[in-house]
Amino acid sequence: MSNKFDEIKERESNLLCNTYGRYPLAVSKAKGCKLYDLDGEEYLDFLSGIAVCSLGHSRDDLADVMAEQARQLVHVSNLFYQEPQLQLAEKLLSTCAAGKIFFSNSGAEANEGAIKLARRYMRTVREEDRYEIITLEKSFHGRTLSTLTATGQTGPIKDGFSPLPEGFVTVPFGNVNALRGAIGKNTAAIMIEMVQGEGGVRPLPSDYVNDIVALCKENGLLLIVDEVQTGVCRTGRFWAHQHYGIVPDIFTSAKALANGLPIGAVLCSDEVAKGFSPGSHATTFGGGGVVSAVASKVVDIMLEEKMAERAFEMGSFAAEEAEKLRAKHPDKIVGTRGLGLLFGIELSFPGNDVWKSLLDQKMVCNLTQGTILRLVPPLTIEKENIRTFMASLDSILETIEI
Ligand SMILES: Cc1ncc(COP(=O)(O)O)c(C=O)c1O
Incomplete structure (x- = not known):
């Protein structure tokens, strides 16, 4: 060297x-x-x-889209309507069963948004005091205070950051009884990755996923799938949850969505989207012109090719x-x-x-x-x-x- x-x-x-x-x-x-x-x-x-x-x-094709959009409109904020953001939303929604999207700037922020949405949906739409999120051991959900608390790992990721936010429980991977036992009157959602990436490339077994979905139904919980690493064709379907034939209430994306520009997204059902209202969640940069135009082109290429x-x-x-x-x-x-x-x-x-x-x-x-x-x-x-x-x-x- x-x-x-x-x-x-x-x-x-x-x-x-x-x-x-x-x-x-x-x-x-x-x-x-x-x-x-x-x-x-x-x-x-x-x-x-x-x-x-x-x-x-x-890639030249993505660089061209980036340059063209940068000459037209880079940023105005989410106070304004913007066409590139809507085009991206239309394309993404065509790949899955979700009904609405919120754009953020990273994976952790998307997961933070998903957690906030689950809690707010429970409080404002279902009018139930449910806020707890159950996650799996060795999961990785990000490094904001909430997402690092949701993350089922120990060590430097958590050391020295206390007090960590309340309302998160981690259960052993693959153990349905432990999961059932962790569900209480305040549980709002179970949050999983279809393949734990950072946790050692561990795909969730199908039976386990079916049990998780059944537990969510029985207990009126939301299912949140973190597709930050697995989404956008990485695993052989556009979204990894599609291998399992399930429809999450909320799922998140980031990483590959704009092939290197920072972006995140929370995708959810129309019903769960009712949990957000103006002023409840926002970001300055999310879904800006350049990143949205590039992500739209990424989705086109992913599908066409x-x-x-x-x-x-x-x-x-x-x-x-x-x-x-x-x-x-x-x-x-x-x-x-x-x-x-x-x-x-x-x-x-x-x-x-x-x-x-x-x-x-x-x-x-x-x-x-x-x-x-x-x-x-x-x-x-x-x-x-x-x-x-x-x-x-x-x-x-x-x-x-x-
Ligand atoms: C599954 C998963 N969720 C969330 C994150 C956090 O994403 P970001 O680093 O964009 O905040 C990662 C990052 O590796 C991830 O793999």
Whole structure:
């Protein structure tokens, strides 16, 4: 690594709050499925900015939409009616059974909005004092005070931030009885991810999801699905909940929705939308002209180019290739799992050295929960790229001592 990298590292530590454990890589350019460092060295991207640049990096078609809209109207605020926001809403609503949308600026903010909507719907429409949200262990819902409280993880994400807001309960993953036992007279909603991404790429089993839906019905609770990571074709359907044939009362989106520009969305039924009224929830930037125009184009491309089908096909291919590796290294790979191109390879030992060796071989991916290599490449990834990645992983597993 050149001393240009050391310089940038030093400047970063002098300038920015120390919140990120950064990869030892400075990216100067990104195009398609490739990243380039300060020396112009090329890396294959199996992370896509953590499931964000699903259509690949630095696309000319999206740059054109961005530039054109920037010359027409960038921002006026939500005090005004704006066409790009409505076009995006029409397109998104055509992909699902929801009836209304609220636009925000990030995943955490979308989840914060979903929590607020669930509480307000219960209080103002159903006139019941229900506010508690039940979430699952190892879930990840964001880093605002409410969403980090909803998050079913411990450690630095929560340490030092007390008092945390009231009204959140976390139950063990996969245990229906624990979930049933946690429901009380103040419970408003159960909030889940269809595949826990940060939590180790864990798809929820279908039976479990059916039980959750049944518990919601029996107890008059809302079902909130966090699709921040799983949505917008990542898992092989436009929305991951569509694999399960369920209709959430509220679900959220962010990450891939504008292929790299900040956006979030809360989607809900017409009934639940009655919970919000003017003044109850708002944001200055949400659904602004540029981000909405770009997100509209993203939705068009996703649908026209059948990216969900592509994610499913490439995900199946990655699964087959990873299974071959597991058969070859049964002592080192415990399992492979995922949905579409949200894919995990679980190692039998702490994976930091493997992850670092992959980076040395110019393969970028993520290590989550200490042992799981999480692959979330652009959905435009080719089979050849997947083969290259697996060959690198194979060579590393051949030599690594455990
Ligand atoms: C499932 C899920 N929910 C919420 C978030 C938070 O999104 P953001 O970082 O845009 O606030 C993330 C981010 O990784 C996520 O994976």
